[in-house]
Amino acid sequence: MNDITESRKPPVATTGILGWLRMNLFSTWVNSLISLFVLYILFQFIPWILNWTIFAADFKYNFNGEEIVNREMCSRVLDPENGGACWAIIYVRFYQFMYGFYPREEVWRVNLSYIMLAVAVVPLLFDNFPFRKHFLKFTYIFPVIAFFLLNGGLGLESVSTNKWGGLLVTLVLGCTGIALAFPLGIILALGRRSNLPVISMMCTLFIEFIRGVPLITLLFFGMVMLPLFLPEGIDMDGLARVLVAVTLFQSAYMAEVIRGGLQAIPQGQYEAARSIGLSYWQMNLKVVLPQAIRISIPSIVNTSIGLFKDTTLVIIVGLLDLLGIGRGALADTTWLGLAYEVYFFVSLVFFIFTFAMSRYSLYLEKKLKTGINMGAD
Amino acid sequence: MRSNLNFFSDEKFRSIFFQTLVIGLFALGIYFVVQTTGYNLEKRNIATGWRFLSDPAGFDISFSPFINFKSTDTHLDVYFVGVLNTLLVSFCGCIAATILGFLVGIIRLSSNWLLVRVAYIYVEFTRNVPLLLQIILWYSILIQLPRVKQSLEFLDIFFISNRGIYSPRPVFESGFSYVFIAIILAFISSFIIRRWAKNRQDETGKQFPVLSSAFGLIIILPLLLFFIIGSPMSFDYPALKGFNFKGGMVIRPEFIAMFLALTIYTAAFISETVRSGILSVTKGQREASASLGLKKSWIMRLIIIPQALRVIVPPLTSQYLNLTKNSSLGIAVGYADLVHGFGGISLNQTGQAIECMVIVMATYLTISLTISVFMNIYNRSIQFKEK
Numbered sequence: 001m002n003d004i005t006e007s008r009k010p011p012v013a014t015t016g017i018l019g020w021l022r023m024n025l026f027s028t029w030v031n032s033l034i035s036l037f038v039l040y041i042l043f044q045f046i047p048w049i050l051n052w053t054i055f056a057a058d059f060k061y062n063f064n065g066e067e068i069v070n071r072e073m074c075s076r077v078l079d080p081e082n083g084g085a086c087w088a089i090i091y092v093r094f095y096q097f098m099y100g101f102y103p104r105e106e107v108w109r110v111n112l113s114y115i116m117l118a119v120a121v122v123p124l125l126f127d128n129f130p131f132r133k134h135f136l137k138f139t140y141i142f143p144v145i146a147f148f149l150l151n152g153g154l155g156l157e158s159v160s161t162n163k164w165g166g167l168l169v170t171l172v173l174g175c176t177g178i179a180l181a182f183p184l185g186i187i188l189a190l191g192r193r194s195n196l197p198v199i200s201m202m203c204t205l206f207i208e209f210i211r212g213v214p215l216i217t218l219l220f221f222g223m224v225m226l227p228l229f230l231p232e233g234i235d236m237d238g239l240a241r242v243l244v245a246v247t248l249f250q251s252a253y254m255a256e257v258i259r260g261g262l263q264a265i266p267q268g269q270y271e272a273a274r275s276i277g278l279s280y281w282q283m284n285l286k287v288v289l290p291q292a293i294r295i296s297i298p299s300i301v302n303t304s305i306g307l308f309k310d311t312t313l314v315i316i317v318g319l320l321d322l323l324g325i326g327r328g329a330l331a332d333t334t335w336l337g338l339a340y341e342v343y344f345f346v347s348l349v350f351f352i353f354t355f356a357m358s359r360y361s362l363y364l365e366k367k368l369k370t371g372i373n374m375g376a377d
Numbered sequence: 378m379r380s381n382l383n384f385f386s387d388e389k390f391r392s393i394f395f396q397t398l399v400i401g402l403f404a405l406g407i408y409f410v411v412q413t414t415g416y417n418l419e420k421r422n423i424a425t426g427w428r429f430l431s432d433p434a435g436f437d438i439s440f441s442p443f444i445n446f447k448s449t450d451t452h453l454d455v456y457f458v459g460v461l462n463t464l465l466v467s468f469c470g471c472i473a474a475t476i477l478g479f480l481v482g483i484i485r486l487s488s489n490w491l492l493v494r495v496a497y498i499y500v501e502f503t504r505n506v507p508l509l510l511q512i513i514l515w516y517s518i519l520i521q522l523p524r525v526k527q528s529l530e531f532l533d534i535f536f537i538s539n540r541g542i543y544s545p546r547p548v549f550e551s552g553f554s555y556v557f558i559a560i561i562l563a564f565i566s567s568f569i570i571r572r573w574a575k576n577r578q579d580e581t582g583k584q585f586p587v588l589s590s591a592f593g594l595i596i597i598l599p600l601l602l603f604f605i606i607g608s609p610m611s612f613d614y615p616a617l618k619g620f621n622f623k624g625g626m627v628i629r630p631e632f633i634a635m636f637l638a639l640t641i642y643t644a645a646f647i648s649e650t651v652r653s654g655i656l657s658v659t660k661g662q663r664e665a666s667a668s669l670g671l672k673k674s675w676i677m678r679l680i681i682i683p684q685a686l687r688v689i690v691p692p693l694t695s696q697y698l699n700l701t702k703n704s705s706l707g708i709a710v711g712y713a714d715l716v717h718g719f720g721g722i723s724l725n726q727t728g729q730a731i732e733c734m735v736i737v738m739a740t741y742l743t744i745s746l747t748i749s750v751f752m753n754i755y756n757r758s759i760q761f762k763e764k
Contacts (some may be wrong), residue, residue, distance in 0.1 A: 019453055024489065031489050034489055034491075034492060035489060035491050037494075038489075038495060042495075049503065123385060137646075196392050198399055198400060199396065202403070209738075209742065211745075212745040212746065213702070213741045214741060215702075215704035216706065216716055217705065217720065217737055217738050217741065218736060220720060220724075221734055221738075225731060226736065227417070228416055228730070229417075230411045230413065232416075284640070309505075312507040313706070315709075316708055322510065323513075327513075328477055340517075343513070343514045346510060347510055347514075350506055350507055351506055354505040355501065358505065
């Protein structure tokens with residue numbers, strides 16, 4: 001009889017949940033101690049933070065069911081032992097957080113711009129988007145539409161930029177900075193790699209200068225020195241001056257990222273393009289740049305995340321972005337002392353944007369790795 | 378024939394033509410800016426020049442640990458206080474961020490799932506929230522500490538309140554310079570010993586306990602000397618007098634907020650570079666060294682870390698540069714660094730915008746350049762030495 005011994009099952013402790021726990025949490029006694037310690041901290045911390053932010057928190061009404069209109073009515077002021085966060089400050093100031101001091105009867109213009117921004121950006125991000133070509137045409141004209149829509153003109157009532165604030169300013173600075181810095185960055189990157197020594201030196205000096213100083217000094221430069229440089233009659237408002245500084249700043253970083261992409265293009269691509277008779281610009285626009293930009297998009301997104309976070313610096317020169325509105329809310333005596341709620345909310349908004357961007361950059365990196373190889377290795 | 382007539386198709390001519398054009402346009406632009414600036418300055422009655430640097434500042438700086446600053450001191454002193462404060466918080470931040478960053482980076486590669494997750498959440502949260510917000514948040518936490526009268530005490534010599542951390546201040550007496558010289562000598566001799574030990578090991582294979590001998594030289598020798606001379610050092614303890622503490626040493630909340638925020642923010646980025654650096658060392662290296670019979674700690678120290686450092690150091694340099702530049706955000710919480718003290722208050726008081734901004738920018742450029750030069754030297758020393 002050829003009796004085949006039935007293969008024995010692996011020990012219970014190495015498979016399933018038990019096995020996973022043993023492998024990942026309790027593999028050695030040091031690991032077990034660490035795991036228990038971390039678990040203990042988490043069991044203390046997570047219920048507390050959930051309780052503070054959600055279960056014991058006030059949203060619009062306090063625990064007596066009254067609508068909160070000042071800090072004295074917050075549960076955590078009435079009952080410091082049990083009260084959680086008082087989100088009423090966000091609720092009351094939500095309009096300011098989103099639009100600043102934009103006139104209420106004109107606010108549809110901002111809302112429309114937000115929606116159009118989404119329509120313009122989403123097809124740009126995903127190349128399998130249906131009817132992408134047609135949507136991209138809209139993306140190109142969107143900045144013009146948004147400018148007139150937000151600023152006024154063409155029959156719309158003009159809204160001064162010093163009434164803009166909150167998320168509006170954050171998004172305007174972030175999006176405009178990125179959109180303007182992109183072409184500038186390409187030019188600077190090409191210039192730095194140029195064979196013409198004067199141009200290459202000037203681009204290098206510009207890039208290294210901008211990268212060597214903090215953004216805040218460039219913002220001061222825009223605020224304090226730019227008006228001195230301009231002839232009489234040309235008067236830029238605060239937002240425009242800050243935009244100049246932010247764009248210059250971002251273009252230097254963008255240039256370095258794109259230069260990295262250009263360096264990754266094999267020499268054969270340049271030579272092949274030249275040998276079929278393409279001029280310098282034809283070679284760059286039709287052969288080199290499309291490939292270089294494609295591989296540098298993840299890094300472009302990463303520097304854009306940096307810029308998006310850095311837009312908060314404009315509060316130092318007096319613009320009211322999301323954080324600026326938050327600080328304004330805290331300076332209001334009726335809401336004094338609710339700093340954690342405001343900072344939590346502002347961080348959350350920034351986190352949502354930047355985390356989404358960083359996930360997108362990861363997704364692109366993965367796609368590039370599995371995608372078509374760049375030919376000619 | 379035709380090629381002689383058409384200069385423009387000649388590459389050499391074209392290149393000279395374009396470069397002259399660019400230089401010309403640039404010079405024209407500069408000329409235009411200088412003209413308008415001169416006109417604008419004249420109209421606003423601002424006299425250019427560096428004379429304001431020797432004028433008395435007329436304001437106080439709350440945090441100046443190195444220079445005893447009085448409001449009668451000049452704007453030039455404000456500048457030096459600012460530079461020192463910028464360097465202080467950058468230096469402390471870089472060291473702490475490197476330690477925390479390496480720790481978190483290694484934790485993220487550990488086998489403990491829970492620890493990995495916690496480290497991951499820390500990295501994602503701190504990386505994705507603006508640094509300025511974090512600085513302001515830390516500051517608002519620190520100024521909610523108890524008032525001076527109710528300050529938290531530790532061992533009756535440390536006091537923590539919303540005005541900062543008060544601690545005893547060491548007072549050096551006459552003989553202390555000998556101890557100081559001893560420490561420097563100990564450092565130098567440790568380096569010599571290390572050199573000698575390495576040479577001997579290369580030649581004979583014999584090892585020498587470098588680490589413990591250096592420890593003995595640097596710590597124990599000066600300590601012995603210190604007691605032999607008769608402890609030439611005393612402490613000045615802080616004591617509550619009236620509304621504030623007198624004596625001792627104080628670390629202001631502005632500094633602590635800056636230090637904490639810069640460290641925690643930058644460490645998240647450093648941990649990512651450390652992680653990718655360690656991951657870049659191929660598995661074969663680890664397996665090969667294990668099959669040679671090296672101890673686990675030796676594998677890390679002798680095989681993995683030296684190779685990982687090659688990948689880690691260039692991005693680490695840019696993180697140091699970022700941290701230094703980010704220290705300029707001290708203005709948001711009133712930390713008297715270069716931008717806040719000199720580029721902010723001095724600029725507003727004197728109205729010398731161009732001079733102040735030029736000095737501030739030039740200083741940052743110098744600092745950035747110095748850091749990258751030193752890091753490049755270090756980077757070259759750890760790269761592959763090909764024969």
